[in-house]
Amino acid sequence: MHEHDVIVVGAGGAGLRAAIAAQEEGADVAIVSKLHPVRSHTGAAEGGINAALREADSWEDHAYDTMKGSDYLGDAPAIETLAQDSPEEVIQLEHWGMAFSREEDGRVSQRPFGGLSFPRTTYAGAETGHQLLHTMYEQLVKRGIEVYDEWYVLDLAVSDEDEPEDRTCHGVVGYDIQSGNIEGFRARDGVILATGGLGQVFDHTTNAVANTGDGVAMAYRAGVPIEDMEFIQFHPTSLPSTGVLISEGVRGEGGILYNSEGERFMFEYGYASNDGELASRDVVARAELSEVNEGRGIEDEYVHLDMRHLGEERITDRLENILHLAKDFEGVDALEEPMPVKPGQHYAMGGIETDENGETCIGGLYAAGECACASVHGSNRLGGNALPELIVFGARAGHHAAGRDLGEAEITTGKRDEWESGDVETPVAPGEAGISGADAVADGGAAAEGSDLSPDELVARATERTDRRVDALLENDGRNHSEIRSDVQESMTQHVNVFREEEGLKQALRDIRDAREAYQNVGVADQSRTFNTDLLHTIETRNIIDIAEAITLGALARDEFRGAHWRKEYQERDDENWLKHTMLSWNDGSPELWYKPVLLEGEEKRYEPKIRSY
Amino acid sequence: MSTQLPEQVEEESSAAEAEPTSAAQERRLEKKRQRAEEKERQRQAEEAEKALEEEDTYHLKVFRYDPEIAGKKEPRFDDFHVPYHKGMTVLDALMYARDTYDSSLTFRHSCRQAICGSDAMFVNGSQRLCCKTQLSDLEEPVRIEPLPHAEVVKDLVVDMEHFYDQMEAVEPYFQTNELPEGELEEQHQTRENREKVKMSTRCIWCGACMSSCNIAAGDNQYLGPAALNKAYRFTMDEREGEDMKQQRLEILEQEHGVWRCQTQFSCTEVCPKDIPLTEHIQELKREAVKNNLKFW
Numbered sequence: 001m002h003e004h005d006v007i008v009v010g011a012g013g014a015g016l017r018a019a020i021a022a023q024e025e026g027a028d029v030a031i032v033s034k035l036h037p038v039r040s041h042t043g044a045a046e047g048g049i050n051a052a053l054r055e056a057d058s059w060e061d062h063a064y065d066t067m068k069g070s071d072y073l074g075d076a077p078a079i080e081t082l083a084q085d086s087p088e089e090v091i092q093l094e095h096w097g098m099a100f101s102r103e104e105d106g107r108v109s110q111r112p113f114g115g116l117s118f119p120r121t122t123y124a125g126a127e128t129g130h131q132l133l134h135t136m137y138e139q140l141v142k143r144g145i146e147v148y149d150e151w152y153v154l155d156l157a158v159s160d161e162d163e164p165e166d167r168t169c170h171g172v173v174g175y176d177i178q179s180g181n182i183e184g185f186r187a188r189d190g191v192i193l194a195t196g197g198l199g200q201v202f203d204h205t206t207n208a209v210a211n212t213g214d215g216v217a218m219a220y221r222a223g224v225p226i227e228d229m230e231f232i233q234f235h236p237t238s239l240p241s242t243g244v245l246i247s248e249g250v251r252g253e254g255g256i257l258y259n260s261e262g263e264r265f266m267f268e269y270g271y272a273s274n275d276g277e278l279a280s281r282d283v284v285a286r287a288e289l290s291e292v293n294e295g296r297g298i299e300d301e302y303v304h305l306d307m308r309h310l311g312e313e314r315i316t317d318r319l320e321n322i323l324h325l326a327k328d329f330e331g332v333d334a335l336e337e338p339m340p341v342k343p344g345q346h347y348a349m350g351g352i353e354t355d356e357n358g359e360t361c362i363g364g365l366y367a368a369g370e371c372a373c374a375s376v377h378g379s380n381r382l383g384g385n386a387l388p389e390l391i392v393f394g395a396r397a398g399h400h401a402a403g404r405d406l407g408e409a410e411i412t413t414g415k416r417d418e419w420e421s422g423d424v425e426t427p428v429a430p431g432e433a434g435i436s437g438a439d440a441v442a443d444g445g446a447a448a449e450g451s452d453l454s455p456d457e458l459v460a461r462a463t464e465r466t467d468r469r470v471d472a473l474l475e476n477d478g479r480n481h482s483e484i485r486s487d488v489q490e491s492m493t494q495h496v497n498v499f500r501e502e503e504g505l506k507q508a509l510r511d512i513r514d515a516r517e518a519y520q521n522v523g524v525a526d527q528s529r530t531f532n533t534d535l536l537h538t539i540e541t542r543n544i545i546d547i548a549e550a551i552t553l554g555a556l557a558r559d560e561f562r563g564a565h566w567r568k569e570y571q572e573r574d575d576e577n578w579l580k581h582t583m584l585s586w587n588d589g590s591p592e593l594w595y596k597p598v599l600l601e602g603e604e605k606r607y608e609p610k611i612r613s614y
Numbered sequence: 615m616s617t618q619l620p621e622q623v624e625e626e627s628s629a630a631e632a633e634p635t636s637a638a639q640e641r642r643l644e645k646k647r648q649r650a651e652e653k654e655r656q657r658q659a660e661e662a663e664k665a666l667e668e669e670d671t672y673h674l675k676v677f678r679y680d681p682e683i684a685g686k687k688e689p690r691f692d693d694f695h696v697p698y699h700k701g702m703t704v705l706d707a708l709m710y711a712r713d714t715y716d717s718s719l720t721f722r723h724s725c726r727q728a729i730c731g732s733d734a735m736f737v738n739g740s741q742r743l744c745c746k747t748q749l750s751d752l753e754e755p756v757r758i759e760p761l762p763h764a765e766v767v768k769d770l771v772v773d774m775e776h777f778y779d780q781m782e783a784v785e786p787y788f789q790t791n792e793l794p795e796g797e798l799e800e801q802h803q804t805r806e807n808r809e810k811v812k813m814s815t816r817c818i819w820c821g822a823c824m825s826s827c828n829i830a831a832g833d834n835q836y837l838g839p840a841a842l843n844k845a846y847r848f849t850m851d852e853r854e855g856e857d858m859k860q861q862r863l864e865i866l867e868q869e870h871g872v873w874r875c876q877t878q879f880s881c882t883e884v885c886p887k888d889i890p891l892t893e894h895i896q897e898l899k900r901e902a903v904k905n906n907l908k909f910w
Contacts, residue, residue, distance in 0.1 A: 035730070035732075036819075038818070039730040039731065040730070041725060043729045043818075044729050088797065094801060095793055095800075096787075097788025097848070097851065097854075099808060099811060099815045099851075102803055102805050103805075104805065106803055107802060108800055125812070130816075134815070135788075138787035138788065139787060141786060141787055208724040208726065209726065244726070244727045328728060328746045329701075329727065331701065474643075475643065482713040525718055526720075527643065527647060528682050528768065530680060530681055530768045531768040531771050532720075533721075534717040
C-alpha cells in the first residue's frame with residue numbers, strides 16, 4: 001500500500017495546483033492520474049484567464065459579471081473568492097515563467113471576452129491552457145512531487161456510516177495501466193479529486209476522450225451529493241466534423257458570425273442587440289441553432305465564423321493556433337475563407353458539491369476544478385472563468401487538505417433536514433439496475449463496508465473489492481462496452497442538448513436505462529494485464545452512464561429556462577421557485593433529488609437577480 | 615529504423631509469479647479465449663468480404679504485440695479495412711478499428727486535437743501525430759507502427775520513461791534571482807523576447823523528434839531535441855537573467871548536450887508543432903561559444 005499525506009487524483013490545472021499548494025504547506029503529496037500530466041485536457045484551453053489585474057478594473061466587477069453570467073445560480077461566497085484570489089494566482093503563474101502574451105510596455109496582455117465589463121482575460125496566444133499546464137508541471141518537476149502517471153483511480157476508500165456527512169475518505173484504489181496491478185493508496189490527510197470534465201457523455205464535444213467524469217461518478221457513488229448537473233455549456237464555436245474548439249478569442253478579437261444568407265444574425269435577428277457575437281456562450285449557441293432550425297444554416301448544420309477582416313498580421317499574432325486547428329481538422333484556410341462552426345458540448349457547470357475551500361461533506365474528501373461545483377458558474381460559465389477556477393480552488397483545496405486555516409466556509413455541504421426535497425416523474429426507475437451480489441461488484445455499484453475498520457483496513461478492503469470487480473469484468477464473456485457507450489452519447493446529444501423538451505428528456509432516461517441493463521452483461525475481451533485499455537474504457541463507460549442519468553434527471557426536474565438550461569415547455573426564468581441548486585444523492589443506488597438555496601449574499605452586498613441581457 | 619521490443623521474460627517465471635487461480639476460473643478463461651479466437655477468425659473473414667464489396671475503405675496494416683498473450687508475443691501486423699469518410703484521420707481509423715473489430719487494439723490518445731501529444735506513431739515510415747494526419751494524404755496500405763527507438767509496451771504503445779527523463783534533466787523550470795517586490799507585480803518581458811521563445815514553448819512532449827533522431831538512437835545519454843528545445847525556452851527567456859543563462863549553458867555544453875547534434879534536421883521535419891528544433895540547437899551552440907569567449 002502506498003501512503004502519503006495528501007493524494008490528488010488527476011493532473012490537469014486543478015490537480016497540479018492542488019499538489020503544489022499541499023507541498024507549499026509541507027505535506028507529503030502525490031498525484032495519481034490516468035494520463036501523464038502534460039496530456040491533461042487543461043492543455044486544450046485556448047482563450048484565457050479572467051483576473052482583475054489593472055487599476056481600472058476590480059474584483060467586484062469580475063464577481064458581478066460572473067454572477068450575472070451564472071444567471072443568478074452561482075453562490076456569492078464562491079464567486080467572490082474566485083474574483084479575489086485570481087489576480088494573485090495569475091501573477092504567481094507569471095512568476096513561475098508562464099509565457100503570457102505581452103503589451104508594448106512588457107506587461108501581460110488582457111483581452112475582451114463574452115459577458116465581461118472589462119477586458120480582463122489574461123492570455124498566452126490562443127494556447128493559454130497549454131502554457132498554464134506546462135508551467136505548472138515544470139513546478140512539479142522542480143519540487144520533486146511524486147506522480148503515479150498512467151494509474152487509473154477505480155474507487156475511493158470511504159467508510160460506510162449511514163449518513164454521508166459522517167463518512168471519511170481514507171484513500172483511493174489505483175490501477176497501474178502499464179502492469180495491470182491494483183494497489184491501495186492511503187491518504188493520511190485528504191484526497192483531492194481533480195478529474196476534470198465529463199464531455200464524453202455526449203457524442204459531439206470539445207472534450208478529450210479521457211474526459212469521462214470519473215471523479216464525479218466515484219464521489220456520487222460514495223455518497224457525496226452532486227449539484228446542478230443539468231447545466232452543460234455548449235460552446236458556440238466548435239468545428240462540425242470533430243468537435244475541436246475554436247476559441248472565443250476569435251470573437252473577442254472581432255470575429256463575426258454569419259448565417260447562410262450572409263446576415264450577421266446576432267444583431268439582425270435580435271439575439272443580442274448590444275453585444276452581438278460577444279454575448280454569453282449560452283445565448284450565442286442558441287442563436288446559432290435557431291438559425292439552423294429556421295433554415296438559415298449552412299448544409300443544415302452550421303454557421304460561419306469569419307475573421308478574415310482582422311488581417312493576417314493580427315491573426316498570426318494573437319490567434320495563430322486557430323489557423324492550424326481550422327486547417328488540420330476542417331481543411332479550411334481561415335485567412336481565405338470563413339470557418340464552419342456549431343455548438344458542441346464544452347463544459348459542465350455542475351459537479352461534486354464543495355464549499356469554497358474545496359471540501360465535500362465526506363471528511364477528508366475534496367474536489368476542485370471542472371469536476372467540482374462550489375458553485376462559481378451557476379447555470380452558465382463565462383469564457384475565461386474556467387482556468388482561474390482551476391488555480392484558485394486547486395490552491396485552496398491543496399492548502400486546506402494540508403492543514404492551512406482558510407477560515408470557516410460560508411457554503412454548507414451535505415444534506416440537511418431543512419432543505420427541500422424534490423420529486424420528478426420519470427418514465428423508468430433511475431439508479432442501480434437492481435441486481436446484487438457478485439454482479440453488483442463487477443458493476444462498481446456495491447457500497448463500502450465496515451465502518452469499524454481502521455483506515456488501512458478500509459483501503460485494503462476497497463482494494464480487494466476492486467480486484468474482484470476487475471477479475472469479474474475480465475472473466476465475463478459479455479458484450480463490448482463501446483456500443484453501450486455510443487448509444488448513451490448519441491441519445492444525450494439528440495435529447496439533452498442545447499434545446500430540451502420533456503419527451504426527449506424522458507426518451508434519454510429510457511435509453512440510459514437500456515444502457516444500464518446492457519452494461520450488466522458487459523465483458524472485456526482483451527485478456528492481457530498489460531496496458532488494457534479495453535478494461536479501462538469499460539469502467540469509464542459505467543461512469544458515463546451514471547452521469548448521463550444525473551444530467552437528464554436534473555434537466556427534467558428543472559421546469560424553467562435559466563442560463564444554459566433551455567426548456568421548450570418553460571420559457572421563463574422562474575426566480576420565485578428556482579433560485580436553488582438541483583442536488584442528487586446516490587443513496588446506495590436509488591438517486592434522491594433535493595434542493596439547496598442559492599447564496600446571493602456577498603461580503604458587502606446582495607446580488608439582486610436582474611434580467612440578463614447582452 | 616527498428617522497433618524495439620523489451621527482452622522477453624522467461625515465460626515460466628512470469629507464470630510462477632502470477633497469483634494462483636482456481637481451476638474453474640482457468641477453464642472459464644480458456645473457453646473465453648477460444649470463443650474470442652473464433653470471433654476473430656469470423657471477423658477477419660467478414661471484413662475481407664466487406665472490403666471487396668465496398669470501394670471506399672482504407673486498408674490499415676497495424677503492428678501488434680503483447681508480452682503476455684499467446685499469438686501476440688511474436689510481433690505481427692494485423693489488417694483492418696475501415697470505411698472512409700472525408701476528413702478522416704489516422705486516429706479516427708484506429709478508433710474505428712478498435713471499437714468495431716478488435717477491442718484489444720491498444721494505443722494512447724486523448725485530446726484528438728494535437729495538443730496532448732499522446733498519439734505520435736510511425737505512420738508509413740515517418741513519425742506523425744495520428745490525430746492530425748489525414749488518411750487521404752497517405753499511400754495504401756497505411757502502415758502504423760509504434761515510435762521507433764523506444765521500447766514497445768503493447769501494440770502501438772511505447773515506454774516514454776526515457777524521453778521524460780531527458781526532458782527533466784535540463785532543469786526544465788523557470789529560475790530567476792530577481793522577482794519584483796510587490797506580490798501583485800509582474801515581471802516585464804518585451805514582445806520581441808516573448809516572440810523569440812514562443813515556438814519553443816509549443817512543445818507537446820510527443821516524442822516524435824527523439825524517435826527520429828539518429829544521434830539519440832546511438833547515444834542513450836544524448837539529451838535529444840525535445841529536451842534541448844526545452845532548455846532553449848528558458849535560456850533565451852530574458853526574465854531569467856544572465857547568471858541563470860550562464861548556468862544553463864554549462865549544462866547544455868556537457869558531453870551529451872548540444873554538440874552531439876549533427877544538424878540532420880530530422881527532428882525539425884517530423885515536429886507536428888513546426889518547432890524549428892535544429893535551429894534552436896544551433897543557436898544554443900552559438901550562445902555557448904559566445905559565452906566561453908566572454909569568460910576566456
